[in-house]
Amino acid sequence: xxxxxxxxxxxxxxxxxxxxxxxxxxxxxxxxxxxxxxxxxxxxxxxxxxxxxxxxxxxxxxxxxxxxxxxxxxxxxxxxxxxxxxxxxxxxxxxxxxxxxxxxxxxxxxxxxxxxxxxxxxxxxxxxxxxxxxxxxxxxxxxxxxxxxxxxxxxxxxxxxxxxxxxxxxxxxxxxxxxxxxxxxxxxxxxxxxxxxxxxxxxxxxxxxxxxxxxxxxxxxxxxxxxxxxxxxxxxxxxxxxxxxxxxxx
Amino acid sequence: xxxxxxxxxxxxxxxxxxxxxxxxxxxxxxxxxxxxxxxxxxxxxxxxxxxxxxxxxxxxxxxxxxxxxxxxxxxxxxxxxxxxxxxxxxxxxxxxxxxxxxxxxxxxxxxxxxxxxxxxxxxxxxxxxxxxxxxxxxxxxxxxxxxxxxxxxxxxxxxxxxxxxxxxxxxxxxxxxxxxxxxxxxxxxxxxxxxxxxxxxxxxxxxxxxxxxxxxxxxxxxxxxxxxxxxxxxxxxxxxxxxxxxxxxxxxxxxxxxxxxxxxxxxxxxxxxxxxxxxxxxxxxxxxxxxxxxxxxxxxxxxxxxxxxxxxxxxxxxxxxxx
Numbered sequence: 001x002x003x004x005x006x007x008x009x010x011x012x013x014x015x016x017x018x019x020x021x022x023x024x025x026x027x028x029x030x031x032x033x034x035x036x037x038x039x040x041x042x043x044x045x046x047x048x049x050x051x052x053x054x055x056x057x058x059x060x061x062x063x064x065x066x067x068x069x070x071x072x073x074x075x076x077x078x079x080x081x082x083x084x085x086x087x088x089x090x091x092x093x094x095x096x097x098x099x100x101x102x103x104x105x106x107x108x109x110x111x112x113x114x115x116x117x118x119x120x121x122x123x124x125x126x127x128x129x130x131x132x133x134x135x136x137x138x139x140x141x142x143x144x145x146x147x148x149x150x151x152x153x154x155x156x157x158x159x160x161x162x163x164x165x166x167x168x169x170x171x172x173x174x175x176x177x178x179x180x181x182x183x184x185x186x187x188x189x190x191x192x193x194x195x196x197x198x199x200x201x202x203x204x205x206x207x208x209x210x211x212x213x214x215x216x217x218x219x220x221x222x223x224x225x226x227x228x229x230x231x232x233x234x235x236x237x238x239x240x241x242x243x244x245x246x247x248x249x250x
Numbered sequence: 251x252x253x254x255x256x257x258x259x260x261x262x263x264x265x266x267x268x269x270x271x272x273x274x275x276x277x278x279x280x281x282x283x284x285x286x287x288x289x290x291x292x293x294x295x296x297x298x299x300x301x302x303x304x305x306x307x308x309x310x311x312x313x314x315x316x317x318x319x320x321x322x323x324x325x326x327x328x329x330x331x332x333x334x335x336x337x338x339x340x341x342x343x344x345x346x347x348x349x350x351x352x353x354x355x356x357x358x359x360x361x362x363x364x365x366x367x368x369x370x371x372x373x374x375x376x377x378x379x380x381x382x383x384x385x386x387x388x389x390x391x392x393x394x395x396x397x398x399x400x401x402x403x404x405x406x407x408x409x410x411x412x413x414x415x416x417x418x419x420x421x422x423x424x425x426x427x428x429x430x431x432x433x434x435x436x437x438x439x440x441x442x443x444x445x446x447x448x449x450x451x452x453x454x455x456x457x458x459x460x461x462x463x464x465x466x467x468x469x470x471x472x473x474x475x476x477x478x479x480x481x482x483x484x485x486x487x488x489x490x491x492x493x494x495x496x497x498x499x500x501x502x503x504x505x506x507x508x509x510x511x512x513x514x515x516x517x518x519x520x521x522x523x524x525x526x527x528x529x530x531x532x533x534x535x536x537x538x539x540x541x542x543x544x545x546x547x548x549x550x551x552x553x554x555x556x557x558x559x560x561x562x563x564x565x566x567x568x569x570x571x572x573x
Contacts, residue, residue, distance in 0.1 A: 073344055073345070073346060073347075074341075074342070074344025075344050075345065075346060075358075077305075077310055077340050077341075077344070078338075078340070078344060078358055078361075078406065079358065079361045080308075080309070080310055081308050081309075081310065081333060081336075081338045081340060082333070082358055082359075082361035082362040083309075083329060083330060083333035083334065083361075083362065084361035084362070084363075085330065085363070088363070089361075245312065247305075247310070247311035247312060248305070248310040248311065249305065249310075249311060
C-alpha cells in the first residue's frame, strides 16, 4: 500500500515532465503549476491529491483490518488464548495503525521529493507569506507537512479500530471506515452544516498551509491535534468497551 | 464419580456453567470435574456445546451464569495467571496463510508476555520437531495440508511446558499414521504429568487414550466418570453363533435372558445376542445348557459394552441426535 501511495507523486511528475505544455497558473491541483520550476512542489501536489481519498482509503484498510482481520483468520482466539491480553492487543494494533498513518504520509512526501529532484530543478522555495527559504529548510517544512497529514489521519484510524471490533469480516470494517471518511468530507463541504464542521475529523485535513508561512503558525497544527486527540479518546474508548467483554466466537 | 475429589485436585471444574446465545442455550448448567493428571475425553455429537464450553473455559466467551475454575483459579478473573500454563487447540487450527510455520508459531509465542524471547527459536523448533513438522517449518502455511495444519496447531499448544492441554478435535483431518502419532504424543504428555482435556466425537480415540470422560448432549452433561465406569453402566452381551437359532433362543429365555431377534451371518449360520446382566448367569453354564439341548454352538462370546454403545444410548441414534 505504501508503494501505491508513493506512486501518486511519481505519476504526477511523469505526467508533467512528459507533457509538452506546462500547466498554467490555477490549472489542475494546487502547486502543479510550480512543479516545472521547482521539483520539491511535486511532494506538496502529491499530498494534496492523496488527502481526500487515497490516504484515507489506505488508512481505512490498515485500521479496519486490525481486529477483524485476526477474527477472519481465526487467529484472534489463539492470540487471546496465548494470552496476549485484550487491552494489550488493542494497544498494539492501534500503535501499528498510527505507525502506518505516519509512514503513509511520509512515503508520499519522500517519493515526491525523490522524483521531483530527479526530473526537475530543485531550488529555494517561496513561501505563502512571500519569504524565500533554502532547500534544507523546505525539506524540513515538507517533513512537518507530512507529520501534520499523518496526525490528521489518527482520528480516522481510531474509528477504523472501533469498527474492526464490531465484525469478523475485515472487508466490511475497511469499507465502512472508508465510507465514513468520504461522508465526513462531504458534510464538511455543505455550508448549511457549518456548526458541525469544527467537529468533523476531516475538517483540518487540508489545513497545512500555516506550515508554509514565515514564521510558522502552529495554530492549525494544535487545533488539528486537539480534534484528533478527541476522536482517539472517544473511539479507542469505544473499541475498548466493546472488545474487553466481547465473546470471541470466530 | 470424580466430582467427589477435593477441589484442589481438579484441573478444570465448572459449576452450573451456562452459556446462552439469545434464546438458544448452548451450554446448560454443566458441572465438569477434570482431575489433575487425567486424560479427559469430552464427548458429544456435533453441536452439543463442547467447543462453547472450551471457549468459556479459556476466557474467550463469558459465561451467562455459573463458575469456571481452571488449575485451581477462577476464570476469567485469573486469566493472565492461568492461560500461560494452558496450551490449547480451539475449534481447529488457524494461522496466517502468508507466513511460514515457524513464523506463525513465533508470532503466537510473542503474544504471550510470559514467553521468553531468548529461548523462542529453540522452543519453536522443539515444538515443530515434536509434531514431526521440522521438514516443512519454512514453508508457507498456505501450502500445508489439513493434517499439517492440525499438527502445527498442536505444536502451538506445546510452545511452553504446560500443566493443562486443551485439545479440541486434535485428530481431525489426520491420516491413520498422524492419528497414531497424536495418540502417542498425548500418552507421553500425560506420562509427564500434564492433564490433557480432549474433545472428540471419535469414540475409539477416546477409549484408547482417555482415563476419564464426560458426555455432552444438547448442551447438558449426561454422563461423567472414568472410562471404565462409563463402560460398566452399559450391559454386556452374550453372543451365540449357531444355525439352530430357535432352539438357542428358547434355551436363553429359560435361563432368564432376553434374546434379540437373530441375524444371519455370511457363513450360513446366525448370531443370537442377549444382554447379560451382571453375574445373573455364569457364561459357562449358558454354554453347557445350550450343548445339553443339542444346539450346535459354533461360537460363543461375552462382549462387554463399548463406549460407543454407551454414547449412542446417551445421545441418540443416527441423525436423530438430540439437538
